[in-house]
Amino acid sequence: MIKFLDLHKINKRFEPQFHDKFQQFLNSNNYVLGSEVDLFEKEFATYCGTKYCIGVSSGLEALHLILEAYKILGKLAEGDEVIVPANTYIATILAVSHKGLKPILVEPSLQTYNIDATKVESVITHKTKAILGVHLYGYLYNVKELERISKKYNLLLIEDAAQAHGAVNSDGRKAGNVSNAAAFSFYPTKNLGALGEAGAITTNDSELAKVVYKLRNYGRKTSYENDYKGYNCRLDEIQAALLRVKLNYLDDDNKRRQENAKYYLSNINAKNIVLPYYENLKEHVFHLFVVRSKTRDSLKDYLFKNGIETFVHYPIPTHKQNAYKEFNKESYPITEQIHQEVLSLPINQLLEICEVEKIIDVVSNYK
Incomplete structure (x- = not known):
């Protein structure tokens, strides 16, 4: 795994x-x-x-x-x-x-x-x-x-x-x-x-x-x-x-995350998955590598069955939380779409190249 x-x-x-x-x-x-x-x-x-x-x-x-x-x-x-x-x-x-x-x-930009x-x-x-x-x-x-x-x-x-x-x-x-x-x-x-x-x-x-x-x-x-x-x-x-x-190691670790992200973006080929966007790589340190899919839960299960652990950041938007009942009836459709579709793939600085390649291969073969 x-x-x-x-x-x-x-x-x-x-x-x-x-x-x-x-x-x-x-x-x-x-x-x-x-x-x-x-x-x-x-x-x-x-x-x-x-x-x-x-x-x-x-x-x-x-x-x-x-x-x-x-x-x-x-x-x-x-x-x-x-x-x-x-x-x-x-x-x-x-x-x-x-x-x-x-x-x-x-509301957020659906791109960034x-x-x-x-x-x-x-x-x-x-x-x-x-x-x-x-x-x-x-x-x-x-x-x-x-x-x-x-x-x-x-x-x-x-x-x-x-x-x-x-x-x-x-x-x-x-x-x-x-x-x-x-x-x-x-x-x-x-x-x-x-x-x-x-x-x-x-x-x-x-x-x-x-x-x-x-x-x-x-x-x-x-x-x-x-x-x-x-x-x-x-x-x-x-x-x-x-x-x-x-x-002392933060810049090197961030660089490794950015390299992993670039490799994902260049090689993942899945028509039904939206990959992250950035204009200038230095502006993004990829704390998370977040993809979107209309079948997010199915994608998550598929990846787990193929030996890849993922996380959802975050499943419930703030305005739908019980803690914020005063917002529960308000509508933020872009936010709601994002929370229903996002899935975070492994991106950390210690991923081996064979692990990165496997993630690319498994994600690209998701139907």
């Missing part, structure tokens, strides 16, 4: 370095917000090209803290509208709801699966204060257009970059540096994955960074002075240490 993602195999490459890092961590006598977090923040900010990186406990908490900080700074207020893609993992929209803001769902920038302006009202874009599956959203719109209407532009570590815009800026602030997840399955929960915020905004640094740590100014009603959502010291090891 070709696994969709073998995390043990991916992380075993770093086992000697992980052992060294753990021993250093154990001997440091500084287990919370120590030197490893500080160094990772500096290194990841440099990698993304931003002035600041603040390590936090997860991608969802990264979104929470960005929105909360903007409320503290007076740039967002309870009841403000935030434009979000209808086609995304629920965490993006949860963050907006949790902060007392109103998510305004916009990212928010359709041509549909954004039509939903902007006097209550709209931000656009929260998602680089879905590892493909940058339409940076040029969302930046133009956000500047035209004086809106905050926020990135959910949870799946796009290392993606590069046409002007050379990386994911995490094409907005006012960005949220990253380092969940173990990500292109840059921890060995547990972890996340980060990147930004060039010094005022935002100052607030977020405090918010993640009980809102503390000093050990016993609290400026804000903060949270405990700090990046774990050991996870920062392990992420520092893996960050």
Whole structure:
């Protein structure tokens, strides 16, 4: 069986370095917000090209803290509208709801699966204060257009970059540096994955960074002075240490994913399967290689029977979830079509060429 993602195999490459890092961590006598977090923040900010990186406990908490900080700074207020893609993992929209803001769902492009920038302006009202874009599956959203719109209407532009570590815009800026602030997840399955929960915020905004640094740590100014009603959502010291090891290999791993994707796209020949699209390969780091089929469930079963594990990202759109009953009667037909048809094939950086060839052969023979 070709696994969709073998995390043990991916992380075993770093086992000697992980052992060294753990021993250093154990001997440091500084287990919370120590030197490893500080160094990772500096290194990841440099990698993304931003002035600041603040390590936090997860991608969802990264979104929470960005929105909360903007409320503290007076740039967002309870009841403000935030434009979000209808086609995304629920965490993006949860963050907006949790902060007392109103998510305004916009349909995606059926070509890129990212928010359709041509549909954004039509939903902007006097209550709209931000656009929260998602680089879905590892493909940058339409940076040029969302930046133009956000500047035209004086809106905050926020990135959910949870799946796009290392993606590069046409002007050379990386994911995490094409907005006012960005949220990253380092969940173990990500292109840059921890060995547990972890996340980060990147930004060039010094005022935002100052607030977020405090918010993640009980809102503390000093050990016993609290400026804000903060949270405990700090990046774990050991996870920062392990992420520092893996960050050195991220570009090479992304390149391998991109090579696998190019090979798939050049060789899969199946008339009834829609393959992913991209304009500039650097803009897509292929966190997922997502195909579409009107007989998705049949395709999934067929591939499993032929020794290929796949996943559906994601079977139920947010507006159809029980958690969002207020949206259940709304219609987002493109989003619904995508969720009914998508299937993710193995794409990770450690696939053997024989495995890639088998996947191409089996998919191409699907009738």
